[in-house]
Amino acid sequence: DTGVSQNPRHKITKRGQNVTFRCDPISEHNRLYWYRQTLGQGPEFLTYFQNEAQLEKSRLLSDRFSAERPKGSFSTLEIQRTEQGDSAMYLCASSSRGASSYGYTFGSGTRLTVV
Amino acid sequence: SQQGEEDPQALSIQEGENATMNCSYKTSINNLQWYRQNSGRGLVHLILIRSNEREKHSGRLRVTLDTSKKSSSLLITASRAADTASYFCATVVHDMRFGAGTRLTVKP
Numbered sequence: 630d631t632g633v634s635q636n637p638r639h640k641i642t643k644r645g646q647n648v649t650f651r652c653d654p655i656s657e658h659n660r661l662y663w664y665r666q667t668l669g670q671g672p673e674f675l676t677y678f679q680n681e682a683q684l685e686k687s688r689l690l691s692d693r694f695s696a697e698r699p700k701g702s703f704s705t706l707e708i709q710r711t712e713q714g715d716s717a718m719y720l721c722a723s724s725s726r727g728a729s730s731y732g733y734t735f736g737s738g739t740r741l742t743v744v
Numbered sequence: 745s746q747q748g749e750e751d752p753q754a755l756s757i758q759e760g761e762n763a764t765m766n767c768s769y770k771t772s773i774n775n776l777q778w779y780r781q782n783s784g785r786g787l788v789h790l791i792l793i794r795s796n797e798r799e800k801h802s803g804r805l806r807v808t809l810d811t812s813k814k815s816s817s818l819l820i821t822a823s824r825a826a827d828t829a830s831y832f833c834a835t836v837v838h839d840m841r842f843g844a845g846t847r848l849t850v851k852p
Contacts, residue, residue, distance in 0.1 A: 633786070662839070671748075671832050671842030672787070685839060720786055732777055732789030733840065740784070 633736035635721050641742045642711055649707045650739045654723030661704050662733060663696055664720040665689065672720055678704060711743045748776075748833045748843030756849040763820040765846040767833030768813075776809055777834045778818050781845070787832065790818075825852045 634653040642648050654661050659680050664672035675694070677685045680701040690696075693711075698704040708715055718740050722733035748769045757763055767776070775794045779787040793800045793809045793816065800807045806819040820827055830845040 635786075664842075669844070671834075671844045674839060674841060677839055718784075722787075732779075732792055733787075734789070735779075735786035737786045738784075 633721055633723050633734050635719075635736035635739050637739060638737065639740050639742075641744060644711060644713060644743055646711055647707065647709045648711055648741060649705055650719055650721075650741075651703060651705050652721030652723075652736060653703045654721070655725075655734055656702075658723035658725045658734070659701065660724045660726070661698055662722045662724075663704070663706050664722065666718040666720055666738070667716075675706075675719075708741075711741075713743045716741055716743045748835050748841070750831070750833055750843045750846045752846060753844070754847045754849070756851065757823055759823060759825055759850055759852050761823055761850075763823050763827070763848055763850070765818045765831050765833075765848070767816045767818070767843055769816075769833075769835045769843075770814065771835075771837060773811075773835045773837055775836045776807075776816050777836065777840065778805075778807060778816075779832045779834060779842075781830045781832065783829075790831075820848075823848075823850045825850050 636651045661678045663675040666672045676696045678698040693709045696706045718738045720738045722735045724733045748767045751766045777792045778790045781787045804821045809816045832842045832845045834840045834842045
């Protein structure tokens with residue numbers, strides 16, 4: 630296990646289409662986080678899982694966004710009816726402890742372009 | 745919403761010089777972390793400093809934390825061209841929130 634894996638690396642979609650991204654965390658990490666990053670900005674928190682439970686969701690996560698982590702391993706982030714404003718880098722991170730004790734390991738991200 | 749604010753937004757120096765980046769934040773924190781991001785890639789964890797610590801070192805990195813001023817600084821000594829990247833501070837209360845970052849360019 631070499632780290633956090635995100636697929637696809639790049640996704641171009643037409644406005645109105647649905648997209649799904651996948652994140653495979655480090656296998657022994659029970660915590661998984663999704664962030665969104667736009668050009669020139671820092672990552673913005675979207676949501677957080679501990680095992681399969683989704684414990685926190687940002688208000689940035691509108692009803693068009695849904696995230697799952699069905700078996701407490703990999704996670705998916707789906708965006709329905711994509712809009713041009715959804716164009717961003719979507720980053721996944723995992724950790725074995727909370728952020729109060731430990732840093733996060735980030736994947737390389739999925740870059741979404743909505744045309 | 746983002747917690748921290750880095751200063752400066754961009755920094756350009758010559759190889760061998762030291763680079764100092766600052767971070768200010770608004771609320772009480774459990775710890776503060778610094779991350780590095782190369783263009784178009786994910787973030788790499790550099791260092792974590794707890795709220796009861798004032799200074800921490802890791803290789804060429806030195807981080808300070810002043811909780812009374814709600815500020816932190818990251819010093820990179822003897823910079824190298826390979827240090828060119830964006831650097832983010834992240835404050836931790838219950839989860840982690842990032843600032844907008846400092847874009848560091850180290851010229852060979």
